[in-house]
Amino acid sequence: MVVLSEVSEVFSSSSSTHGHRYDIFLSFRGLDTRNSFTAYLHKALMDANIATFLDDEEIETGENLKPELESAIKASRASIIVLSKNYATSTWCLDELVLILEQRMASNHIVIPIFYHVEPTDVRKQQSSFGEAIAKHRLSMEAEIDEIKRHKWAQKMNRWSKALTEVADLKGKNVEGRQETEVIEEIVKDIYTRLRISSRNPLPQLFGMYNSIEFVTSWLKDASSHTIDILTILGMGGIGKTSLAKYVYGLCSYEFIASSFIEDISRRCDEKLNGLLDVQKQLCDDISKTCQIQVHDASIYTSMIENAVASKEVFLVLDDIDSLDQLDALLGNGKKGFHPGSKIIITTRDTWLTESCALFKSNAKPKHVKHFLQGLHEIESRKLLCFHAFTSYGPKEGYWEVSEKLVKYCEGHPMALKLLGRSLHNRGVAYWEGYIDRLKKENGSPINRDVTEIILKGCDIDTRSGLTNLIDRCLLSIGRNNKLMMHQLFQEMGRFIACEESPDKPWKRSRLWFHDDIFKALKQKKGFRNLLGLALDMQRLKKEKLHASFELKTDALSNMDNLLLLQLNYVQINGSYENFPEELRWLCMHGFPLKSIPLDLPLENLLALDMSYSNIESFDICYSNPQRLQKRQKLSGSCIKEKRSLGSLKILNLSFCEKLRSLSGFDELPALERLIVRNCICLLEVCESIKQCFELNLIDLSYCIKLEKLPRSLGMLKKVKTLLLNGCHLGESRIENRDMNSLEMIKVNNIGINTKTSSSAIPNDSKFFGLSLPRSLVTLSLEDNKLSTESFPMDFSYLSMLKELYLDYNPILSLPNCVRSLPRLEILSMTNCNMLTSVEHPPPTLTYLNLYSNCKPIVRKIVFDPEMFMLPFFILPSILATSSFEFEGMIKIQSMEGIEEKVLRSMGWTKLDFFNERRVQTSIFDKSEIKMYYEFGIFSTIYGGEEMPNWITNRSMGPSISFTIPSSPNRFRGLNFSFVRTRLFLNKRHEFVYDDFIYVPMIIISNITKNLIWMYEHHIERVVVGGEFMTFLSHWMFRVNEMEASDHVTIMVTSVKDLYNQLIMECGTMPAIKKKKCISEPYHKGSLTYLVLHVSIASMINKHSRLIL
DSSP, X not given: OOXXXXXXXXXXXXXXXXXXXXXXXXXXXXXXXXXXXXXXXHHHHHHTTOOEEOOOOOOOTTOOOOHHHHHHHHTEEEEEEEEOTTGGGXXXXXXXXXXXXXXXXXXXXXXXXXXXXXXXXXXXXXXXXXXXXXXXHHHXXXXXXXXXXXXXXXXXXXXXXXXXXXXHTSOOEEOTTSOHHXXXXXXXXXXXXXXXXXXXXXXXXXXXXXXXXXXXXXXXXXXXXXXXXXXXXXXXXXXXXXXXXXXXXXXHGGGSSEEEEEOOHHHHHHXXXXXXXXXXXXXXXXXXXXXXXXXXXXXXXXXXXXXXXXXXXXXXXXXSOOOHHHHHHHHOOSSSOOOTTOEEEEEESOTTSGGGSGGGGSSSOOEEEEEEOOOOOHHHHHHHHHHHHHSSSSOOTTOHHHHHHHHHHXXXXXXXXXXXXXHTTTOOHHHHHHHHHHHOOOOOOOEEHHHHHHHHHXXXXXXXXXXXXXXXXXXXXXXXXXXXXXXXXXXXXXXXXHHTTSSSOGGGSSEEOSHHHHHHHHHHTOOXXXXXXXXXXXXXXXXXXXXXXXXXXXXXXXXXXXXXXXXXXXXXXXXXXXXXXXXXXXXXXXXXXXXXXOTTSOOTTOSXXXXXXXXXXXXXXXXXXXXXXXXXXXXXXXXXXXXXXXXXXXXXXXXXXXXXXXXXXXXXOTTOOEEEOTTOTTOOEEOGGGGGOTTOOEEEOTTOTTOOBOOGGGGGOSSOOEEEOTTSOOTTSXXXXXXXXXXXXXXXXXXXXXXXXXXXXXXXXXXXOOXXXXXXXXXXXXXXXXXXXXXXXXXXXXXXXXOEEEOTTSOXXXXXXXXXXXXXXXXXXXXXXXXXXXXXXXXXXXXXXXXXXXXXXOBOEEEXXXXXXXXXXXXXXXXXXXXXXXXXXXXXXEEGGGSXXXXXXXXXXXXXXXXXGOOEEOSTTOOSOOEEEEETTEEEEEEESSOXXXXXXXXXXXXXXXXXXXXXXXXXXXXXXXXXXXSEEEOTTSOEEEOSSEEOOXXXXXXXXXXXXXXXXXXXXXXXXXXXXXXXXXXXXXXXXXXXXXXXXEEEEEOSSOSSOOOEEEEEXXXXXEOSOOOOSOOOTTSOOOOTTOOOHHHHOOTTSOOOO
């Protein structure tokens, strides 16, 4: 992730910062416009927070310009000159004009002429009313008797004439034939944009929000929508929603005609009876500037707001909305519509809120985008904490350990980090440690959402609305593998509420989890009628050296009749298990010492049983006749009753039970939905009775490395959606392709696929087995199974529901044929398949392909079907063979030595003999050689040194170059661009030092004439060269009419990935002109194929959509 670790004030355009007292100086002829156009313009400028100087006094013609006016012009950042019919009759106006234009030449003073019912030609040539005025001034000059005064008149006349000519040539606004209000709006917006009025106040200092800032600003600049655009920024309280919105508003609001930022709406509406009216009034005032009457009805304000947003382009930020009433009152029902180009940002904790408002029930529904804010990563969290605690970006000496503890505690929550940092500012280490001890108690770990819903439903708790509401309000989140995640600060809040039920008598609480409270409660031997949940983990206490050992007498549990949730991990238990509460729904006993589940343990109402890390040797539910029962009891000691009912059990977890050898008795588990038996390294078999588990939807047997037998009936299960068989050493077994109604098994080896045989043909001493797969599978994981390409069947098409397939860590050479037959596959992962050389024609339904490898890359070819080219791809060099690689139709890498000379000539590349002496290395696996890269219509090469080819004649020092494409009788066919970059960079102490690498920057080409932009980020991130410089040479192809003669083009090289702003020494360009022949066919015999596809570079180089690795 790219990190914006600190953001200071980006723009310092404040008037005071530059010594400017005013934004605008208004020059006008009072006789013409003082009480009309100029008055309206002045009010509009002031309403837009643009400081404007307007002189209220009229000076008679002939008087010298007042000193205060001269000072005001020099103290202004820009001037607006209203050139009206009688403007030139005033010597005062003409003197103002001369001084304004002098300021324009001497500084960055902006000048905007307004041609108010006069023609620019009349001003330029001093004709019509301007000619008449100048003629009168000339008569006055000629009538002057004093020679010195006449000479001064002549000098002034000369300056006035030149000034009128100059101002007429400037880009301005012509009022003739237009609505004056429309022209005024344009002027205000232009000034607001050019002076960056909204960015005067310092932008909030943000940490770790680069990606979010980039996303929101890109959304703001997207003008493709023809309706109103709404962005909802979501996240828990204090996560940075307001700060992000405030930052972007300060950055971009000047681009809109009207804008408004309404902060803290929820609190303002709750604190005052008429709080909503106050919020509406602020919004109405900000965007209409016409509301002078006091309104006491919210519906009237809503109507006024609707009128305003329908008539002009607006940018609104509505911060901390928490009800539909607020949203409807501020946005209306949409019947009057919004002006095209308007943007609205809403910050809220409720994910459902925005799309439930009245605006989305109108005919023209808004285009809505959601952006979820997550917590900061560790590095940014540390910087934010230290910034407030130490006013630096790192801990002081001696504070590293306590800082890390706080960073871990806050889990990336910006507000918590900020408040804690401020609270601990200038405090000693001992104070920090004591503070942390008060904050942190025992914490739980994330649990699976499906598991949670099953257990809570069994406790008669409505999970459909309960969990959904918590998730919608950003109090809960769904993490990887469907884990339910709650921020630690919210957990602490919930625990505080539970403690407040009975602060001094923990046995009266509904929940107990802190070991001291549990020990205290058990010693009292009181009734626990309120207790619903108890959690005690002695293993964690031992690790944290909080408690050595504890023995629980089971009679203490007999008073917990209402207990539903019980966790006793690594607890020594003494007494009869029949004392366990009968109403238990969830029982977790990690590290259970017995070899089997106690026979007197009440399990009738149990929904979830977790006996992970236990000493259990077998799991068997007996139900046969008494004689057989006694016989089995002698063998295993597991049963004393004819029948044990586990009819309610939905989740069984026996993971990491290293002594477990068999699983059977599934007949008595008809409700079982999830069977999790990971890392049971001695497990040999799973009983055929598993076919009776009709509700089973997840089976996890990962890393049961000695598993000799899977049930033949596994393929008959009709609801299994997830099957995880990672690390089960299936390498010499065949994954059977057969009808689900058949029990016929087949065997396959690593050499090839044999014909089907009966199960009797499999040798009895074989450790391998045939595997039948349920048709209902959605997710199948076969990671780390020593599976070669030949280990798979020819066809997987019967797995018609499969969407996710994981083949990681297998010695696969190429994509197995059966994968291509999967009709709905969306996710395919083959990470660290270190023998993989090609991936050709995966299913066209694929949306995610992971080929990451942490070893030497050898993938040489990737081929997708044409219809897949619009899918998101992400390419990293770590998977590509360094010597040659081809991503068919998109990317190809090849040694320059193998490129035919006619291909190079066709691009205008000649006289490249000096390449032979240049070397460059792109990775630790890469041999030092020069390569040709083809990416999305761009050819490029990288080599050491600072020598650009001598045919690159149009050159410029620094990171950018501008030029006009020359006219030529031959057709423009491409553009060659080159730049030289050094290892030298400027460090934080403003010292020039050398880096070990040279980073390859982004290239941005802009066709100013046609308003087209191309952005190219090379897939090679950094290189090692022998010397101090790297030269980059590229050839760009364009579509017809994208680049033509006389087009004005700029090219900029900019740092993106590198943290060090390494210097661009020089860049240069040379058009490639087609003379006689165009290459119409690809070259062969190892040469780099020159594709004359003229692919749209802009559509393919979007780095937000990549092949995920």
